[in-house]
Amino acid sequence: MPTQTKENYLKAMYFLERKGSKIALTDLSKLLDVSTPTANSMVKKLQEDEWVIYQKYKPLQLTEKGRKAAALIVRKHRLTEMFLTKIMGFGWEEVHDIAEEMEHINSDALFDRMDELLGNPTVDPHGSPIPDKSGVLVSRNYEHLSDMSEGQRVRLCSMTDSSTELLVFLNSKNIKLGTEMDILKIESFDQSMIVSYNHHPSMMLSHEVCKRLLVEVVN
Amino acid sequence: MPTQTKENYLKAMYFLERKGSKIALTDLSKLLDVSTPTANSMVKKLQEDEWVIYQKYKPLQLTEKGRKAAALIVRKHRLTEMFLTKIMGFGWEEVHDIAEEMEHINSDALFDRMDELLGNPTVDPHGSPIPDKSGVLVSRNYEHLSDMSEGQRVRLCSMTDSSTELLVFLNSKNIKLGTEMDILKIESFDQSMIVSYNHHPSMMLSHEVCKRLLVEVVN
DNA sequence: AATATTTGTTAGATTAGTCTAACTTTTTAT
DNA sequence: ATAAAAAGTTAGACTAATCTAACAAATATT
Ligand SMILES: [Mn+2]
Ligand SMILES: [Mn+2]
Ligand SMILES: [Mn+2]
Ligand SMILES: [Mn+2]
Structure with missing residues (x-):
């Protein structure tokens, strides 16, 4: 598993991919609030373990491996948000920041248990879809x-x-x-x-x- | 707040203090599984923000500030263990590693809510006392x-x-x-x-x- | 087509956290 | 009291993650 920082890069790339087709370095750096050189050197490192495909001046790409890893982080994030609202009684406006930290916790048991206690939810408290355990995300067209x-x-x-x-x-x-x-x-x-x-x-x-x-x- | 790494140092020092009076650098480095030079340089850094008192060749000491910070991390750890067992149905042997990560989550609301849902418990699932919100730990003499x-x-x-x-x-x-x-x-x-x-x-x-x-x- | 703007890259520096090797101080044993 | 052992320190190197300044490539505008 990558570090917490790298997980945040993968997740950011996943979001960019899911909405704007091509992943631009500048967009990535803005989303993560780091400088472009920082993002540039990080994607090069992410390439080493084959999370992303990097070619100079070309749009960034996630590998299948990177995309799945990202989806599973999103899964943990959204299950957490659901757990915090449905089980712990938080409001939908209070849960994002906590989930942003919890998504990096390394424990299948924890998130499996959340999933179970929630009855295998398919959307988070804001209506965003929760990727399944194999990293597949089905999003509806509203x-x-x-x-x-x-x-x-x-x-x-x-x-x-x-x-x-x-x-x-x-x-x-x-x-x-x-x-x-x-x-x-x-x-x-x-x-x-x-x-x-x-x-x-x-x-x-x-x-x-x-x-x-x-x-x-x-x- | 210190980083996750620094929090682990403070917590380790807190444990050593609570059982063997003097905090030795070697004990700290063993507990954290790092080399003595690593621990040595870290305690020097911790001194800069007044978490610890460091004097060459002298036993290490936590400041009041450092001790309180450590106690509050222990509080988060033990509340989490309690939450995982009582609310989420985990066994007492499954919760420590998860709590080791969750204790670094920065959210008073989360741990306050756990505390509330648990009815303000005073001990964790292994019988260890939970420090109160001001960092005071009362341990019974068994x-x-x-x-x-x-x-x-x-x-x-x-x-x-x-x-x-x-x-x-x-x-x-x-x-x-x-x-x-x-x-x-x-x-x-x-x-x-x-x-x-x-x-x-x-x-x-x-x-x-x-x-x-x-x-x-x-x- | 030439120029300007945007986007991406390289170089070099910094901080956090770690290591090993070599050395010094303190403590313990003889 | 000396020598041996243990504990602690310093020096120097490394990786991860970040920055700014300078530059190059790609894209957009005139
Ligand atoms: Mn969210
Ligand atoms: Mn995150
Ligand atoms: Mn524990
Ligand atoms: Mn920890």
Whole structure:
């Protein structure tokens, strides 16, 4: 197993791969908050144990081995987040930083037990999918709330950004995963939406928020 | 806060202090499985932030600050062990290695929540005391089973060594914390004891085992 | 096509944590 | 009191992870 630092590099590369096709060194260095030379020398080292494929000036690539290792770290992260919320009673906005540390704990038994106590969950508290034990991640294709139309009824399933700020905002509006909302009106001027859900008959959500919420249409 | 490595040094010094008065560099290096020069250079660095007092050729000393930091790491370790056994269903022989990693997690909320879910326990699964939130450790004065006499009834409360091997051995004999035993006979030749407890009317325990078991006399 | 900008690389330095070899001080045994 | 043994220290080297400064290659803009 690589060091904690190297695990964070693999995980970062995995995220970049899963959203923007090519992995650019600059993106990696920004995501990890290190200088480009630092990231550059690290990917060269990661190549030595065949976690990544490195060729000068070419986009970075994860090997199968590197991708699997990364997925298993993500698995540990998301199982931990689920455990902290469902079993230990933390709020969804409190668990990320703890999981960021726990994901590096070397103990299959611990995470297997979490998985079991949680009943083999497939998504984390923010709706992100949990890779299975062999590192396979199946992600569903949700729609952005901002792309929906007036009159539709949708269910919140995930978000593109699970920052504490967004989660705290959603808490304040009583919006949770699974909350179903009716889109009453879309303001053409600023794309803000008026939605109705639970005991909130008329809530305004800005375009900035709607862009980040991933939903599925309820029939 | 110090690094994970430095935390392990502080904890090791804390253990040495709590049992053998003076902290010798050689003992520290053996406990941490590093060379003496490594330990030597580390204690010099620890002095810089006033975790320890270092004077050439003198026994090492923890500062108040260092002692408290160490106690709080031990607290996290033992709360974790308790959590893993009581809440997650692990055996007392499985938890130490996981706790060795979790003790470095930086989250008051996590350990406060464990403490709460456990009902503020005062001892870990091996009977070792848990320092309180301010780093105060109150340790009870138990007797070694090997020092008891024929005819006495004792309760297992702790052990001097909670190695996996001993714990697995005790499992195999159905001996747990709290198990009460009657000392039927002490073999003068090898100091082994014949004890009776639960459904085991006559169990032989070697001196090697008895030396490690800490008990209190039951009236 | 030439130039400017962005992206990536190299070189050289720094800090944390570790080692071995050689040496010194302290402690113990004779 | 001396010599031997144990404990502790110094010096010098190494790896992991990071940085800044300088430079090169690739890409985008005019
Ligand atoms: Mn997270
Ligand atoms: Mn991490
Ligand atoms: Mn332990
Ligand atoms: Mn540890």
